[in-house]
Amino acid sequence: MPELPEVETIARSLRDGQGDTPGVVGKTITGVNMYWEGSVETPTASEFKTRIIGQTIQSVGRRAKYFVLTLSEDTLLIHLRMSGDLLVGQAGESLADHIRASFTLDDRWQLAFNNPRKFGRLWLVADTTEQFAKLGPEPFDPALTSSVFWEMLQKRSRQIKPLLLDQGFIAGMGNIYTDEALHLTRIHPLTRANQLTLPQAETLLMNIRLVLEDGIRHNGSSIDWVYRGGDHQNHFKVYDRKGKPCLVCGTPIEKKVVRQRGTHFCPTCQPSPKEEV
């Protein structure tokens, strides 16, 4: 579930509240239930609990696919990885089937970390420099102009799809939005980054922003049991459309594995680069 648009959507709902559920900003963490201690990356689970209790949530933000909760003393970072979700409800309520940790807020509400596959992690740190050191630019950073982006691509010989998934190259892209952006731009996923032309780089950056904005506008994509709320899954043009006609040219969409990830593309709109096949 969680690529940039889903993380952004959840971050906004945590900030602004949703229906009868209030936002979490301004609330104080009055208790912690840790159901799976492996959730905590740093510090130790017991230190995490001791240190976080009593801190007030001052803001909720996002960097790459991390939630950034600024607390009175520390910063709480949350990464959902493949199957996580964050839910707010009344304290004591059972919000989902795989809650690994929950935070009581003002003795009355709770913020729950649901994480079926246990890949997601929590960090409580005084300073986020270490965690964020290797991240590439945010896709919406105005400093990321098309010429900067093209120069970044020119320096890399990797295949474009795995490169876009690399959070150190650009932050926030995941499997769905990468396939969508490449399809829109008519670039084959195995094309070498440094083979792209300047116009292609410009269009690719524009389309990366477009697919992410569309995802956010639809409140993210809901697939399987993990995340409900968004409906961007109804707007996919290639992802999860294997065998179905390309919406541009009608050719059946193909799916192949690239670096262990299911990769969808239109063989007509996105012709193979020369050396590959």
Added chain:
DNA sequence: CACGAGACCTGTTCGC
């Protein structure tokens, strides 16, 4: 530096 494979985990869906 680039790449493939394997790990980390659990739940759902697919194929026979």
Added chain:
DNA sequence: TGCGAACAGGTCTCGT
């Protein structure tokens, strides 16, 4: 219907 295999939105580490 049943059962194992394959697959899933992410990222890290190791060996080549």
